[in-house]
Amino acid sequence: MNDGDRRYGMETRAVHAGARPDPATGARQTPVYQTTSYVFDDIDHAASLFNLQTFGYFYSRLTNPTVAVLEEKIANLEDGRAAVACASGHAAQFLAFFTLLEPGSHIVASRYLYGGSVTQFTKSFARLGWQADLVDPNDPDVVEAAIRDETRAIFVEVLANPGGIVVDLEPLVAIARRHRIPLVVDNTMATPCLIQPFHWGADIVIHSATKFIGGHGTSMGGVVVESGAFDWFASGKFPGMTEPEEAYHGLTFAETFGDFGFTMKARAVALRDFGPSLSPANAFHLITGCETLPLRMQRHCDNALEVARHLETHPKVAWVSYAGLESSPWHGLARKYLKNGFGSVFTFGLRDGFDACTRMVEASGLFSHLANIGDTRSLVIHPASTTHRQLTSEQRATAGAADDTIRLSIGIETVSDLIRDLDEALEKA
Numbered sequence: 562m563n564d565g566d567r568r569y570g571m572e573t574r575a576v577h578a579g580a581r582p583d584p585a586t587g588a589r590q591t592p593v594y595q596t597t598s599y600v601f602d603d604i605d606h607a608a609s610l611f612n613l614q615t616f617g618y619f620y621s622r623l624t625n626p627t628v629a630v631l632e633e634k635i636a637n638l639e640d641g642r643a644a645v646a647c648a649s650g651h652a653a654q655f656l657a658f659f660t661l662l663e664p665g666s667h668i669v670a671s672r673y674l675y676g677g678s679v680t681q682f683t684k685s686f687a688r689l690g691w692q693a694d695l696v697d698p699n700d701p702d703v704v705e706a707a708i709r710d711e712t713r714a715i716f717v718e719v720l721a722n723p724g725g726i727v728v729d730l731e732p733l734v735a736i737a738r739r740h741r742i743p744l745v746v747d748n749t750m751a752t753p754c755l756i757q758p759f760h761w762g763a764d765i766v767i768h769s770a771t772k773f774i775g776g777h778g779t780s781m782g783g784v785v786v787e788s789g790a791f792d793w794f795a796s797g798k799f800p801g802m803t804e805p806e807e808a809y810h811g812l813t814f815a816e817t818f819g820d821f822g823f824t825m826k827a828r829a830v831a832l833r834d835f836g837p838s839l840s841p842a843n844a845f846h847l848i849t850g851c852e853t854l855p856l857r858m859q860r861h862c863d864n865a866l867e868v869a870r871h872l873e874t875h876p877k878v879a880w881v882s883y884a885g886l887e888s889s890p891w892h893g894l895a896r897k898y899l900k901n902g903f904g905s906v907f908t909f910g911l912r913d914g915f916d917a918c919t920r921m922v923e924a925s926g927l928f929s930h931l932a933n934i935g936d937t938r939s940l941v942i943h944p945a946s947t948t949h950r951q952l953t954s955e956q957r958a959t960a961g962a963a964d965d966t967i968r969l970s971i972g973i974e975t976v977s978d979l980i981r982d983l984d985e986a987l988e989k990a
């Protein structure tokens with residue numbers, strides 16, 4: 562299969578894209594190239610690899626053949642131009658922003674974000690001289706008003722963790738175009754099976770592959786994907802892309818590599834110098850996960866809708882926030898942007914508040930109490946006492962993680978078993 566060929570369906574691409582039988586052995590599944598380094602043909606070959614004049618493998622901090630298959634597969638599934646994989650979703654965010662920002666730069670981000678991203682943006686990024694404003698992404702006037710001369714990106718989760726919130730991409734694309742800055746979309750929760758943000762005009766897509774892409778709760782990983790369509794030269798705002806790079810003999814990433822210059826720079830500078838590379842063994846597990854991603858996402862979404870509908874009628878449940886429900890304020894946007902379903906993760910509130918939540922979490926049998934999403938298994942957590950406890954209670958409430966809130970990540974089990982298990986736990990709460 563030609564990796565550039567977009568005629569194939571999502572399921573075909575999930576299995577075949579990026580992968581081919583191993584040229585050395587004929588092995589049909591991608592081997593785990595468990596090696597740190599690769600022998601040079603000769604001195605000239607070594608020099609041209611180091612100068613980025615030849616593509617090839619020389620050290621696994623930058624490139625590895627197993628990791629490369631994952632990168633091509635995700636780029637293909639997203640209908641993107643190129644991708645760089647790394648050790649985690651947070652590493653992916655760091656690589657993307659290190660490539661976009663200078664000290665003193667600013668980003669406008671959605672206030673509906675994974676709790677860890679709020680902390681990363683507002684605490685650790687601030688120490689690097691990168692400022693972030695977290696605003697309501699569905700109020701275009703507020704987003705536009707937050708943009709300054711130093712703003713270098715708009716960042717959103719299109720389907721937001723944890724609350725089943727959907728972000729209206731079209732007005733954000735218009736704002737980003739007007740200011741000649743990229744729209745960066747974290748597509749972890751939706752995956753390319755539910756939305757391909759590049760088709761709506763996004764410029765960069767980020768994944769925590771730890772979640773649905775891997776899908777089995779075994780391996781950490783992250784991916785940065787670029788559309789290839791962003792014009793780095795138009796604004797003069799991205800000298801890192803458009804001015805000569807001393808460390809590579811004065812080459813200019815946007816000029817030399819064109820429509821894959823951004824991921825090249827993320828790899829050749831940020832990944833090289835900070836080193837959060839993906840292990841080949843984890844890449845293997847993530848590739849295996851990709852092969853069943855469309856199948857699993859369908860079951861995740863079907864199950865989640867049925868569980869959400871059930872909870873909505875339960876007397877102990879005060880509210881359910883799932884974009885698939887007609888009661889959701891985001892249902893209209895969800896119908897517009899999402900294909901095949903509304904995701905697996907959502908929140909609901911218990912009438913009896915904090916203590917009832919902790920009792921319910923402890924009473925659930927099939928649901929594992931842990932801080933992850935996107936596993937084959939169903940998962941439950943009380944964000945206020947775990948993932949979101951480092952935020953202020955105001956930040957928690959705006960992030961959809963107030964004291965009475967429970968988050969579920971619905972797995973691929975038999976849905977009637979999940980509903981029975983929740984009913985029993987609610988009884989004990």
Ligand SMILES: *Cc1c(COP(=O)(O)O)cnc(C)c1O
Binds near residue numbers: 675677718772934
């Ligand atoms: C988990 C997650 C991240 C961070 O990814 P890690 O792989 O845990 O570093 C970022 N964004 C979203 C939406 C997530 O769910």
